[in-house]
Amino acid sequence: MRAELTVAVLRETAPGERRVALVPEGVRALTDAGARVLVENAAGELAHHPDSSYTEAGAEVVPRETALAQAGILLVLHCPLPTGLRKGQVLIGLLAGADLPALAERGVTAIGLEGLPRKLSRAQSMDALSSQDNVAGYKAVLVAAQVYPRYLPMLITAAGTAPPARVLVLGVGVAGLQAIGTARRLGAVVTAYDIRPETAEEVRSLGASFLELATAIAGSGQGGYARALTAEEEQAQRHELDAHIARHDIVITTARVPGRKPPLLVTEQAVKAMVSGSVVVDLAAGPLGGNVELSEPGVTRVTENGVTVIGAEGLAATVPSAASAAYSRNLLALLRHLLHEGEPRIDLTDEIQAGVVRTHDGRETGA
Structure with a gap:
């Protein structure tokens, strides 16, 4: 890595966001490889990494304007507004909702x-969605336990x-598996679907029971995700789940x-x-909706019959x-x-880059 490479870490500005894209340990890895690292003032403060910890690791703590002006690579969690970004810069982060035409x-x-081909074994160390889902699944159980009155x-x-x-636990991806494991460690009797x-088999390996529905639906999709169900399949699933819930x-x-x-799972x-x-925690709650009919992102409500429904958007940030x-390690691997x-x-012929590169050479890549 040549010394002229300058990498900058920007402070997150999204409401409620407390994470930082690169921790001091990551700074050391980059500076040891010969890079210059700039960190925006107070970028890691809410993640308990004060500016002094970055300077001790070899970074320069600078104002945002300096970071934007001097860096060739910008590391973020959420995409900043295109204002201040310039031609030739590389922006790396979670870009869902970003203004891609403006960036192009x-x-x-x-x-x-988020476009990483998650099933590739060589890409798994870069998988930020999984690392953050792992944190969110753990925290979901603690959030539920905090309000559960028993x-x-x-x-x-x-x-x-x-x-x-x-x-x-409904949904057995990374977040679901972590929720199962955490609830089991806290002594609960856990079932998953x-x-x-x-x-x-993954569910049973964690000591939980797998819920078998009479209206069995094979819903495996691409990339390890569940596929979208038809309206008829969703209705049949919800009808049978109601009694179990x-x-x-x-x-x-x-x-x-x-x-x-x-998908709507809890009516x-x-x-x-x-x-x-009883407590319902909806980790899928977000701008596109959620798994729970009564949930709203970032809102906790108690129903007339005394059930607490939590729209648990952004739990990893807590x-x-x-x-x-974890996110810092993902970025370093990438x-x-x-x-x-x-x-x-x-190199858009590379399978990993073809998945993650969203804009390049003044155009959207279609990744």
Whole structure:
């Protein structure tokens, strides 16, 4: 890596965002390889990485204007407004919702980690969606436990026995598996469901039960994701799930289809059938909707029958130190793949780059 390569880390400006794209350990890796690293003032403060920790690691702490003006590569979580970006810069982050035409017009090479081909074994160390989902799945259980008015584990005391909480996890991706494991470690009795039949063995390996529906639907899709169901399949699934949901104390939903509205798994009627004190956490809640009919992103509400429904958007940002460390490692792995002799080399014939490069040479790539 040649010394003239300058990498900048920008401070996140999205509401509620506490993560930072690169932690001091990542700075050391880049500076040891010969790069110059700029970090915007207070970029890591909310993730418990003060400016001093970056300077000790070899970075220069600078104003945003300096970082934008001098860096060839910009590292972010969320895409900033194109203002200040210039031709030839490489922007790397999670770019869902970014103004790609504006970035292309400015000549910015935009690289979005959400497009990574996640099934490629050599790409797994770069998989930021999985690393952040892992954090979110863990935190979802803690959020539920915080508002659940009873114990999660079974407790035997002189005053009697408290039964364990019954937890249902809908969607067995990375977030779902972490939620299952966390709930099990806290002593809950856990059941999980996914339309992909191959996930059943993963669920059982964590000590949970796999929910078998009579209306079995094979829903495996591309890239390890579940496919989008037809309207008829969704209706049949919801009808059977309603009865199972009512028998659980905590329901955590994690099912998403990339770029599309999440499937509706928990209806208002199902929530009405749950007992008072039950908790529903919707990890899929976002701008496109969620898995729970009553959930809203970032909103916690209590229904008339005493069920707490949490639209848990952006949970990874609430565990900022761990989430930032994981994301930083993802970025470093991707940078190692992109850099050749100290310069980013864009090659759209490469399977990884074909997935993540969103704009290049003044145009959208169609990744």
